[in-house]
Amino acid sequence: MKIFQKIINHKINSITGKELLKYGKQFQVSITNEQANKIAAHLRGRNVNIFNDDERTKVISEIAKIVGPDKANEINRIFVSFTR
Template identity: 60%
Template sequence: MKIFENIINHKINTITTDELLNYAAQFEIAISRSQASKIATYLRGSNVNIFDNAQRTAIIKEIAKISGPDTAREVNKLFLKFTS
């Protein structure tokens, strides 16, 4: 399972604005291009592990600051789908 974790974390740590917008549309998460750009920029520079609860919580808090709590909750749901 570790290899899948590495693949998922790598994708999140290298995500682009357009990729994030595509995932948002696929999973029905409302997000603007501006928000997606800010979130993607944050994620690309973070080298995060979404399988670590503390790191995922910190990421979600930052996303809430960028795009609001509703979007952060939806992104958290998406992360939980990836990690389950």
């Protein structure tokens, strides 16, 4: 299970705006290209563990400052689906 978590965390921590847009469409979360790029830039290189509730909550709060709380909650829904 740890290897699976490492792969997902690596993907989150190295995601591009284009990839984030793709996942947004897949999970029916509408974000703009600009929002996706800002979120990706914020996540890239952060070494966030989305399997840790405290870390995920903190990063979602930071994302809410970029795209607003509603979109941040939708992105959190994507993150949670990755952790199951």
